Amino acid sequence: MTHTSLVNQHELQEFLHQNPQWLVQDGKLHREYQFASFVQAFGFMTQVAQLAEAMNHHPDWSNSYNRVKVDLITHTTGGITRLDVELARKMEVLAGSDSL
Template sequence: MVERLKPEDRAAGLSTLPDWHLCDGREAIFRSFKFKDFCEAFGFMAHVALLAERMNHHPEWSNVYRTVDVTLATHDVGGLSALDLELARQIDDVASRT
């Protein structure tokens, strides 16, 4: 079963994800990605969708032209879990290769 991260575990995890930030007003993390164009942004989203589906852990996201905004939280625990940190790492890896 997935558990909500303790504050010290959340802080330690976020220290390894420097481009992700805590959201104001809720326990979630956020990052905005900018790509060359819409096709590159959409390709990134398609790749992340496959990762998320394999993890059975899905992002909240939006896309406007070349920008993809991603928010991660684990709704079942009402905050952040290790799943969010792992998905953020995998998303960063996809972005670095796009």
């Protein structure tokens, strides 16, 4: 199985159980982060952008002041893959204690 294989239901449910802030919305992994300030939110996005570029896997996201909305899906497969779950896990580490 490759990183771009669709994630199976068991793997997806395990990830969602371990990371309850994430949910499946419109067939995508979705999460909304909130930070103490715009600078912290933008700093998080900068770190994720560098990581995403290195992974060659880019989130669909938006920022409004101290909030970052994220959707993850692998467009080439039309669904949530192991790559999406891997990026989501790494985003959780990067957000760490900065996220409210």
